[in-house]
Amino acid sequence: MRLDFGALYCMVGLKVWCISGVFCTSDSSRLRKDLLELYDKSARPVKKDSSLVTVEFDIGLRQILDLNEQDEILQTLVWMRLYWKDEFLNWNVSDYGGLQKTSFPSSEIWRPDIFLLNTVDSRTRGSLQTVTDISVTSDGAVSWRQPDILKSSCGVDVSYFPFDQQTCTLEFASWIYNGEELDVTVRSDDIDVSAYQESDQYALISAMATRNVTIYKCCPHQYPSVVVTLRLKRLHLFYLVNMVVPCIDLLILNIVAFFIPPDTGERLGFTITILLALVVFQQILTQQLPATSRATPLLGT
Structure with a gap:
């Protein structure tokens, strides 16, 4: 029996190509491999250290789970949305089969260290713990959406109980970076309440987001933050x-x-x-x- 050396060479060559990942790897896999090959997730996603990373903050209020008057703790279910630019995560669409969008696990790329400053949750300590994938487009635009349950302090005024109204705030900011390294802005002044579920104890009067800048005595830099203000009215029946x-x-x-x-x-x-x-x-x-x-x-x- 004679061996068909031509077919054998083709099989060996095809196997080599598959091993090298040239033809047997999807465009999405090649893209992720190329982008992460020299990527440093611990460094800010800018090519110049003097450049500023701007993070757009957006939040959707899903439900007010509880407002504990005795402990003065507000518990809310929210949908967090963060948007920023990553200068190291952009590519030529034509080089990857027209692929315009991909995703990464949140543990693989840089993400802003946005904390809830007035948290009372000893488990998370204010950090965003939900693990969801991060979406990236070909121009380096990054969007990170995740649900979370937040526990924050809320001073309760019971002067007119049970016909009282409460104002609670949630303050979000970067824990490590100052305003010259990372800026936090508000994507929309109005909180998204399109999927809000009414509470049995409180009616939501208004929900607003504002940008605030603080200068601490310890440090000369400005520290921007986003303050979400919720006005609640007790259902008194x-x-x-x-x-x-x-x-x-x-x-x-x-x-x-x-x-x-x-x-x-x-x-x-x-x-x-x-x-x-x-x-x-x-x-x-x-x-x-x-x-x-x-x-x-x-x-x-």
Whole structure:
């Protein structure tokens, strides 16, 4: 049996080409390999150290999970969106089969260290922990979208409880870089609430995002941040039925006590019963509100 050396050479050559990754590798795989070959994910994505990285910040409010009045903690479900330019992640579309867009795991390329500064979550400590892929286009435009559950501090004013309104803020900024290295801007002043799910306890009045610049005493540089302000109004029907109405009833009963003849024993027992009811009502109210001396709710006075 004679060997077909021509076919053998073709098979060997094809195998060599496949091993070298020239013809048997997809355009997407070749692109990722070429871009990451000399890529340093720990360095800012600029070719000149004096260049500024601008990060556009956008956030979508999905749901207000909880506002704990006692601990003064706001818990929200949000969709974070960050956009920036990476000067090392651009390519000629014609060299990669017309591929205009690709994605990378967030652990493979540089990403801004945006933290929630007023976090109270000891697990994440304010960093964005959700692992999602990062999208990159041929001109180096990077977009990173990820869902996250945030726990932030929120000072609660209960002066007009249960007809109160609360204003909570979430402040986002870079932890390492100053304003000359990384700038944080607002993509839109209005928070995206198109997918917002109404809360059973609070109604969302407004949601705004503003850019803020802070200069600390320790450092001469400016530190930009994005402050998200949420204005919430308590839905008071539950408290109206279970707290306000009983409070009015106790007030009426207290007035009725004056019409009971003083020479009867029922007047003393009646007033003692009202007093005990007031004590129980005060305890229930105390359990619902934060232990603070800044303001006392009118309902409890």
